[in-house]
Amino acid sequence: xxGLSLVGLVYDLEASTxxxxxxxxxxxxxxxxxxxxxxxxxxEAPAYLAVNTGEELAPVSIWVVDQTxxxxxxGLWELEVTVTGPAVLEGGGSEGKVTYAGSxxxxxxxxxxxxxxxxxxxxxxxxxxxDVEPATATIQGVVAQAASRVALAAEPNxxxxxxxxxxxxxxxxxxxxxxxxxxxxxxxxxVLGPAEATVEVIAPRPGALAELDxxxxxxxxxxxxxxxxxxxxxxxxxxxxxxxxxxxxxxSRGYVGDLTLRARAPGLAEGSARVTFTPGPxxxxxxAEGTDLVYVPAGTETFRLQVQVQDFHGNPTPAGGLPIxxxxxxxxxxxxxxxxxxxxxxxxxxxxxxxxxxxxxxxxYTITASADGLAGGLARASMTVEVRYAVPHTIQVQFLDAxxxxxxxxxxGEPVTVKAIVTDPHGARVSDLPAxxxxxxxxEGDLAHDKPEPTGFVAHGNGEYTAVIYPGRGPLTVEVAVxxxxxxxxxxxxxxxxxxxxxxxxxxxxxxxxxxxDAYRPTGPFLLRVTDAYGNPAYAxxxxxxxxxxxxxxxxxxxxxxxxxxxxxxxxxxxxxxxATKSIYILAGGDADGRFTLVVTPVTPGxxxxxxxxxxx
Numbered sequence: 001x002x003g004l005s006l007v008g009l010v011y012d013l014e015a016s017t018x019x020x021x022x023x024x025x026x027x028x029x030x031x032x033x034x035x036x037x038x039x040x041x042x043x044e045a046p047a048y049l050a051v052n053t054g055e056e057l058a059p060v061s062i063w064v065v066d067q068t069x070x071x072x073x074x075g076l077w078e079l080e081v082t083v084t085g086p087a088v089l090e091g092g093g094s095e096g097k098v099t100y101a102g103s104x105x106x107x108x109x110x111x112x113x114x115x116x117x118x119x120x121x122x123x124x125x126x127x128x129x130x131d132v133e134p135a136t137a138t139i140q141g142v143v144a145q146a147a148s149r150v151a152l153a154a155e156p157n158x159x160x161x162x163x164x165x166x167x168x169x170x171x172x173x174x175x176x177x178x179x180x181x182x183x184x185x186x187x188x189x190x191v192l193g194p195a196e197a198t199v200e201v202i203a204p205r206p207g208a209l210a211e212l213d214x215x216x217x218x219x220x221x222x223x224x225x226x227x228x229x230x231x232x233x234x235x236x237x238x239x240x241x242x243x244x245x246x247x248x249x250x251x252s253r254g255y256v257g258d259l260t261l262r263a264r265a266p267g268l269a270e271g272s273a274r275v276t277f278t279p280g281p282x283x284x285x286x287x288a289e290g291t292d293l294v295y296v297p298a299g300t301e302t303f304r305l306q307v308q309v310q311d312f313h314g315n316p317t318p319a320g321g322l323p324i325x326x327x328x329x330x331x332x333x334x335x336x337x338x339x340x341x342x343x344x345x346x347x348x349x350x351x352x353x354x355x356x357x358x359x360x361x362x363x364x365y366t367i368t369a370s371a372d373g374l375a376g377g378l379a380r381a382s383m384t385v386e387v388r389y390a391v392p393h394t395i396q397v398q399f400l401d402a403x404x405x406x407x408x409x410x411x412x413g414e415p416v417t418v419k420a421i422v423t424d425p426h427g428a429r430v431s432d433l434p435a436x437x438x439x440x441x442x443x444e445g446d447l448a449h450d451k452p453e454p455t456g457f458v459a460h461g462n463g464e465y466t467a468v469i470y471p472g473r474g475p476l477t478v479e480v481a482v483x484x485x486x487x488x489x490x491x492x493x494x495x496x497x498x499x500x501x502x503x504x505x506x507x508x509x510x511x512x513x514x515x516x517x518d519a520y521r522p523t524g525p526f527l528l529r530v531t532d533a534y535g536n537p538a539y540a541x542x543x544x545x546x547x548x549x550x551x552x553x554x555x556x557x558x559x560x561x562x563x564x565x566x567x568x569x570x571x572x573x574x575x576x577x578x579x580a581t582k583s584i585y586i587l588a589g590g591d592a593d594g595r596f597t598l599v600v601t602p603v604t605p606g607x608x609x610x611x612x613x614x615x616x617x
Contacts (some may be wrong), residue, residue, distance in 0.1 A: 011031040038066065043137040049142070058112065077129060089111060122140060159608050176249040176250060183265060318351040413471070418469055438482055442479075447485070474498075515613075545603040546578065563585070
């Protein structure tokens with residue numbers, strides 16, 4: 001697969017294997033390379049077009065496809081477009097022409113239909129090309145109700161691979177998830193609404209936004225504009241709605257996993273979608289220990305090493321059946337009982353395990369793994385094995401302030417020194433490790449997002465190794481690890497983090513899905529909490545005044561916020577005050593969609609608020 005093929009060549013392919021009984025099984029197939037030809041037309045159009053104002057627009061996407069149904073990858077094709085029913089082409093008239101440009105990265109030719117005011121009925125779009133069967137799409141022109149919500153749809157099916165992005169030879173382009181934002185009436189018909197909508201991407205782990213980009217798709221060309229890193233936008237992208245609709249593309253440069261997306265527009269109920277990025281194609285291999293150095297105690301007879309197949313970004317990817325060859329630098333090293341070399345087949349998870357036997361005594365050896373047939377071609381990974389008498393066994397983690405004093409609690413955002421004391425199985429300090437052998441990770445809490453990244457460790461020659469971090473949200477659990485034969489030696493330390501100045505008021509809830517309230521009766525209590533810039537519970541030196549509003553309430557719906565179930569609404573009393581926490585009750589009803597967004601707005605300067613999705617049950 002892949003690469004260039006010459007038209008007219010015939011390939012005879014054969015696959016063979018042996019059954020457990022030794023019987024040969026063979027499959028054969030002949031593949032002939034034939035020219036790509038324009039064999040058909042594909043037309044995609046929305047199901048409905050509102051005809052309320054005569055200003056509504058419906059985009060129609062057109063592709064020229066080959067014998068297999070795939071878009072052609074070359075040439076310019078002029079197609080004729082004919083419209084019948086209560087709509088015309090955007091520029092006027094019922095007939096026109098559009099040019100489709102073939103490309104290895106195909107984008108559709110796009111025409112837009114404009115509704116005819118007050119004339120519902122069936123709209124037919126017919127696209128024709130010489131010597132090709134015409135294609136037709138049907139749209140229902142309907143009299144719609146007023147816009148009530150903003151819909152967000154992911155296509156296709158919300159899942160795409162996190163494909164290779166920066167390939168040295170430019171052979172791979174990232175795959176992207178298409179997102180369509182549409183303002184609709186209560187029945188789902190696209191209608192004109194607000195001029196803008198905001199799409200928010202909510203990632204389950206810190207740092208994910210740094211691996212995601214978003215782009216606006218030009219409605220006339222069907223091609224994306226500039227790719228913008230989501231982290232630079234704070235995870236929120238505001239887009240102009242043309243004819244009540246906009247299309248975006250979301251791509252990953254390494255992130256793998258689920259994402260929750262929300263779309264909001266003023267005065268409308270919000271929409272949501274869930275998408276998934278999966279690993280890209282098998283591209284490289286790496287030792288599963290996550291390092292290129294492992295320590296082995298002298299006298300160890302055997303130990304195991306594992307190699308993991310990965311995509312371009314280092315994500316583990318399935319690669320069952322891939323042969324991986326291990327080679328040792330020393331002729332006396334045995335791999336799976338064989339001198340110097342062994343071949344292992346990767347399992348369904350893309351893991352290959354080899355058992356290593358070393359000569360007696362101490363020494364340093366190199367184990368190299370190699371695999372061919374990957375998307376990146378021949379891949380190699382090397383592991384240095386150092387056999388020594390003093391091997392890390394216990395790691396003690398301590399925290400020091402700027403004056404060198406040991407601390408168990410520190411202020412958020414202030415520098416802290418992490419000291420790791422490494423000892424061997426006999427309690428003696430291991431003082432001659434390279435500092436690069438130690439790895440630092442935060443397993444609970446977060447580091448300060450607006451401060452420098454952790455420094456590398458520094459070795460002090462006495463079994464002590466230090467690095468500097470900046471705590472953010474606490475409590476903070478820090479892990480220091482050193483790879484050894486058969487696993488990793490770890491030590492952890494826990495650090496309490498005291499809050500900085502009050503910077504935000506949050507409505508506490510679990511997960512990303514917001515809160516739920518009962519219709520027509522006060523529901524609660526819900527907890528408002530003052531936090532610092534990193535999310536630590538804080539105490540304000542002066543009262544913070546908070547007001548509440550809602551977006552996305554449908555016509556006739558209402559809400560209010562109260563301090564107790566029977567107290568007057570805060571919207572009447574002018575807000576509430578708090579310094580640390582306060583409980584509230586929410587009353588809502590009359591909302592046909594059963595969803596809105598509660599906006600928490602502190603009046604106090606310098607304090608941020610919160611936005612919380614609310615479901616009325």
